[in-house]
Amino acid sequence: MLELYGQTFSSRLLLGTALYPSPAIMADAIKAARSEIVTVSLRRETAGGKTGGQFWSLIQSIGVRVLPNTAGCHSVKEAVTTAQMAREVFATNWIKLEVIGNHDTLQPDVFGLVEAARILSEDGFEVFPYTTDDLVVAERLLEAGCKLLMPWCAPIGSARGPQNADALRSLRGHFPDVPLIVDAGIGRPSHAAAVMELGYDAVLLNTAVAKSGDPVAMAGAFAKAVKAGREAFLAGPLEPRDMAVPSTPVIGMAAFS
């Protein structure tokens, strides 16, 4: 079971709720993914007026846990204020904290992220920080009160998959007991399986499902990949070797003379 801030979940696939062709397709994709947690932008929820209300009702009808996010926030003040509003709107202390540092790459402002994480943790939030794969930043986030980490594997929406598997492996090795969720940049089910095989606890993705040719079918494919990756990790995959090792036994081979 996946344990996040004292709550347990069967599914290790968290989904975003943006960019789908329609709300109905989004709902069907969430069901096909068997996700139990979806992330929702406060901006979408509040900006849409009546539409926002309908969207919220649809999410509630699916019966999933909501992880509000601060998507689009570029400063500590903006992120903290958005988180506080999200707590009121969604009635949860959970917050996926994004403090974006660059318009082009959408990479996190890790300095602002740590500061905002400290402020929000002290204010009783349970923070899910969207961060890079930097080990020192990870340590600072844990010191700031985060009980889990959400490193990217590539820029948001890039669909490039793991760009630095060594850094992800290193994070896993340094923090064996901290829940680690890869967030952002996953493009294909094989990417999700690959990070799960490294021992990551879960993945969060959005674009790869929502913008695919068939979001519902793709959500199902991701669900299978995440499960397969987890099972492979638990089964103890082989480490790559430099030299060949015969896989066919030589004892008992027929002798030719």
Ligand SMILES: CC(=O)[C@@H](O)[C@H](O)COP(=O)(O)O
């Ligand atoms: C929805 C959300 O929270 C995104 O900001 C998240 O980081 C997912 O990224 P991808 O769209 O690349 O999966």
